[in-house]
Amino acid sequence: MTTAESLEHQTRASLYIPSPARVIGVQQMTDLEVLLQLAFDNGRPLDHEPGQFVQVSILGVGECPISVCSSPTRPDHFELCVRRVGEVTTHIHKLEEGDVIGIRGPLGHGFDVAELHGKDILIVAGGLGIAPARSLIQYILDERERFGAFHLLYGSRSPSELLYREDLTLWRQSPDVNFHLTVDRPDEQWRGKSGVVTTLFKELPQLNPTETMVVIIGPPVMFKFVVLEVLARRIPQKSIYCSLERRMKCGVGICGHCQVNNIYVCLEGPVFKYGQLKALREAIE
Ligand SMILES: Cc1cc2nc3c(=O)[nH]c(=O)nc-3n(C[C@H](O)[C@H](O)[C@H](O)COP(=O)(O)OP(=O)(O)OC[C@H]3O[C@@H](n4cnc5c(N)ncnc54)[C@H](O)[C@@H]3O)c2cc1C
Numbered sequence: 009m010t011t012a013e014s015l016e017h018q019t020r021a022s023l024y025i026p027s028p029a030r031v032i033g034v035q036q037m038t039d040l041e042v043l044l045q046l047a048f049d050n051g052r053p054l055d056h057e058p059g060q061f062v063q064v065s066i067l068g069v070g071e072c073p074i075s076v077c078s079s080p081t082r083p084d085h086f087e088l089c090v091r092r093v094g095e096v097t098t099h100i101h102k103l104e105e106g107d108v109i110g111i112r113g114p115l116g117h118g119f120d121v122a123e124l125h126g127k128d129i130l131i132v133a134g135g136l137g138i139a140p141a142r143s144l145i146q147y148i149l150d151e152r153e154r155f156g157a158f159h160l161l162y163g164s165r166s167p168s169e170l171l172y173r174e175d176l177t178l179w180r181q182s183p184d185v186n187f188h189l190t191v192d193r194p195d196e197q198w199r200g201k202s203g204v205v206t207t208l209f210k211e212l213p214q215l216n217p218t219e220t221m222v223v224i225i226g227p228p229v230m231f232k233f234v235v236l237e238v239l240a241r242r243i244p245q246k247s248i249y250c251s252l253e254r255r256m257k258c259g260v261g262i263c264g265h266c267q268v269n270n271i272y273v274c275l276e277g278p279v280f281k282y283g284q285l286k287a288l289r290e291a292i293e
């Protein structure tokens with residue numbers, strides 16, 4: 009087998025056969041979300057694009073798709089933020105440092121970072137949407153000279169549900185990103201902004217419609233209202249990216265679980281241009 013053939017074989021195999029990955033760090037972020045740091049024992053990088061996902065398998069329990077929340081510019085290990093909702097994710101929450109799990113992927117299409125180079129960037133993230141967004145945020149911060157202005161808006165339901173608190177502090181202090189944060193339901197201790205994420209648009213300077221690319225990641229209801237704000241600033245539809253979560257099983261275009269109209273979200277997404285999604289009304293309503 010030539011080197012090229014061997015590489016292609018490995019890539020194809022990684023779609024179907026889980027590779028063992030070791031938990032090298034665990035951080036409980038909230039009551040429901042845990043951050044896992046993982047590395048393959050043979051030291052190879054995951055080699056993903058920001059916005060791609062992996063299928064995580066727990067032996068004897070099952071598999072589930074999880075977005076990679078760290079950047080490929082930090083190849084020593086990769087990170088996953090997992091919300092506990094059911095059987096597989098409950099088992100993921102029981103993992104400890106040194107445990108080994110199965111990883112298939114990276115899967116799907118992420119952000120076309122080459123298209124983003126040279127542009128002003130606006131990322132709007134809501135709730136767990138900050139997880140896939142973080143991979144792109146880290147990428148932009150690590151490759152800062154390749155981008156123009158960088159604006160980041162993040163909305164969470166409540167202060168206790170805020171994710172990546174250490175990153176939030178860094179982003180708030182960094183001159184490299186114009187970062188604004190809000191919560192829908194403040195508590196007595198909260199000293200920051202309150203209101204839905206669209207209220208943060210008033211913090212933005214005037215956006216240059218031809219030079220700005222926008223990334224929206226969050227629940228469908230947020231997506232609808234954020235798109236209205238963005239279109240009102242004359243940003244063309246072709247400059248708006250969004251990431252779409254559908255129920256998935258195989259993650260590789262075989263089972264049909266993720267199908268919306270004629271599109272398999274696991275293959276063509278989860279990252280789409282707004283123009284593509286508009287045609288898929290079911291996906292955003
Ligand atoms: C491309 C993609 C990326 C994802 N990235 C992340 C991530 O970064 N972090 C994360 O925590 N989760 C992510 N998810 C969701 C995650 O895959 C599901 O929460 C997981 O499959 C649930 O498995 P389970 O066995 O624990 O729960 P199940 O027992 O299968 O389900 C428990 C409950 O969760 C609901 N549920 C199951 N799957 C989904 C889903 N896809 N969306 C919404 N509700 C669901 C079910 O309706 C049920 O109410 C992603 C999903 C996709 C498709």
Ligand code: FES
Binds near residue numbers: 255256263266
């Ligand atoms: S998850 Fe099986 S076809 Fe997409």
